[in-house]
Amino acid sequence: MSSPTTMRPRPLSPNIQIYRPQLTSVLSILNRMTGILLSACAVGLVVWLVAAAWGPQSYAAVQGAIASWIGQIVLFGATFAFFLHLCGGIRHLVWDTVHGFELRSIYISGWAVVAASVVLTVAAWVASASMGG
Amino acid sequence: MDPQNMRSPLARAIGLGSAKEGAGRWWAERVSAVALVPLTLWFAASIIAHTGGDYATFIVWLRTPLATILMILLLIVLFYHTALGLQVVIEDYVHFATKFAAVIVARLGCYALATAGVVAILRIAFSG
Numbered sequence: 001m002s003s004p005t006t007m008r009p010r011p012l013s014p015n016i017q018i019y020r021p022q023l024t025s026v027l028s029i030l031n032r033m034t035g036i037l038l039s040a041c042a043v044g045l046v047v048w049l050v051a052a053a054w055g056p057q058s059y060a061a062v063q064g065a066i067a068s069w070i071g072q073i074v075l076f077g078a079t080f081a082f083f084l085h086l087c088g089g090i091r092h093l094v095w096d097t098v099h100g101f102e103l104r105s106i107y108i109s110g111w112a113v114v115a116a117s118v119v120l121t122v123a124a125w126v127a128s129a130s131m132g133g
Numbered sequence: 134m135d136p137q138n139m140r141s142p143l144a145r146a147i148g149l150g151s152a153k154e155g156a157g158r159w160w161a162e163r164v165s166a167v168a169l170v171p172l173t174l175w176f177a178a179s180i181i182a183h184t185g186g187d188y189a190t191f192i193v194w195l196r197t198p199l200a201t202i203l204m205i206l207l208l209i210v211l212f213y214h215t216a217l218g219l220q221v222v223i224e225d226y227v228h229f230a231t232k233f234a235a236v237i238v239a240r241l242g243c244y245a246l247a248t249a250g251v252v253a254i255l256r257i258a259f260s261g
Contacts, residue, residue: 035218042215046208046250052195053253053260056188086173089166096163124181132185 023110031088034081041078079124083117158217165214172207192257201258205251212247216240 019025048066051058065071091109094100100109179200183191194200219239227235 032222036222039215039219042211043246045211046246046253049204049250049253049257052188052191053256059188059191082173082177086170090170093163093166124177128181128184131181131183 023114024106027088027110027113030084031092034085034088037078037081038085041081044078076121076125080117080121083120083124084113087113087116087120162214162217162221165210165217168206168210169214172203172210175203176207195254195257201254204254208247208250208254212243212250216243219243 048062051062066075091100091113094109100106179194183194195204216239220236223232223235223239
């Protein structure tokens with residue numbers, strides 16, 4: 001019997017580090033991570049709008065930062081995060097109507113979210129490039 | 134009965150599940166999410182359409198009534214949804230007194246950013 005002064009480590013239920021990553025868990029974590037990332041992007045949106053309201057010079061400065069290679073990488077990541085969160089969010093809204101909970105449906109909708117996010121991201125950048133960006 | 138609480142145990146229990154509250158917040162998350170689907174897609178399409186455009190063109194577009202209205206709606210719903218989402222994340226990972234401070238900071242930060250964005254849009258729409 002342990003003495004009352006020594007703290008015995010309390011048993012903990014298995015957490016995410018115990019399990020092998022699966023499509024279901026990875027998409028769940030990504031939905032939350034993209035949500036946090038998009039919160040930061042929303043700050044950028046306000047900075048961009050305030051710069052536009054400030055005048056042409058500050059707007060040009062922000063546009064210049066976006067046009068830099070690091071800005072383009074961030075914007076590309078933000079585009080993919082946006083579409084992943086959007087498609088994942090729609091998947092959640094469908095689940096809220098108590099549809100698509102069978103294991104097969106969950107994997108079909110999961111891969112559909114991944115495929116749609118990739119296609120929409122590429123489509124957005126191709127469309128943007130065709131506009132002369 | 135708890136001397137600190139004059140309400141009867143039944144009155145305290147009615148309408149309260151084990152979570153005590155949250156149905157309203159859950160619904161607000163869903164409504165804001167559904168509203169953001171058309172608003173964000175409209176915004177993304179508009180920004181793509183303005184790629185490579187100059188400042189004047191962008192301002193002329195923002196000053197059109199539809200763009201002004203939809204941008205303000207986007208900012209309000211976006212930051213409302215962001216506040217609700219960040220609150221869920223904070224409540225899951227931050228504990229004790231810091232939790233309340235973090236939730237308040239996230240909320241007020243979202244309201245401040247939404248206000249700044251709306252003021253910027255209004256200044257563009259109504260200046261000159």
